[in-house]
Amino acid sequence: MKARRSCRAFSDRMPERELIEAVCEAGTYAPTGHGKQSPLIVAITNREVRDRLSRMNAQIWNDLTVKRGGTPNPDIDPFYGAPVVLLVLADADVVTAEYDGCAVLTNLLNAAHSVGLASCWIHRAKEEFESEEGRQLLKELGIDGHYIGIDHCVLGYAAKETAPALPRKKDYIRWVR
Ligand SMILES: Cc1cc2nc3c(=O)[nH]c(=O)nc-3n(C[C@H](O)[C@H](O)[C@H](O)COP(=O)(O)O)c2cc1C
Secondary structure: OOOOOOOOOEEOOOOOOOHHHHHHHHHOOOHHHHHHOOOOEEOOOOOOOOOOOOHHHHHHHHHHHHHHOOOOOOOOOOOOOOOOOEEEEEEEEOOOHHHHHHHHHHHHHHHHHOOOEEEEEEEOOHHHOOHHHHHHHHHOOOOOOOOOEEEEEEEEEEEOOOOOOOOOOOOOOOOOO
């Protein structure tokens, strides 16, 4: 866990199916409130769907950037070229949905590292699936139900090495003995 880092430059190489399956399986063993297993992991290796999601995510990123007074980037791929997107959704009717989904995402990232894959947590899934386009995409993928977007874990092989983790902040851990 100390060596896992976010990757922001992926090669085109598609990870082996067994590795993707192992990472997803690890996600399903995350703790969930009341053991309800509220999340759903959508493992996307289809290029067209991956690119569509990337465009939706980029649009949200650009809109937020403009709102904050920044400069939009029309060419951005928020998935950094990763060939696999593990989209985590969670049942909106479960009170711990967001927490459950984040627990799954953390398992996915750590599991990816343990099988030698590079990964990164990518935000803005909430906004993606609040939109009409997002709801339409789920319908097309045959995903029925009342789901909220939690976030994405993008996966692949690193195109370049990542720097070591920054030192941990002082007093991150407070003991009460
Ligand atoms: C809730 C959350 C949202 C994140 N969203 C993004 C994102 O949209 N894009 C990105 O490049 N990294 C994203 N990250 C990754 C963090 O930037 C990264 O974990 C942090 O900089 C620490 O680096 P490390 O993962 O290499 O330790 C996100 C992480 C979390 C936990």
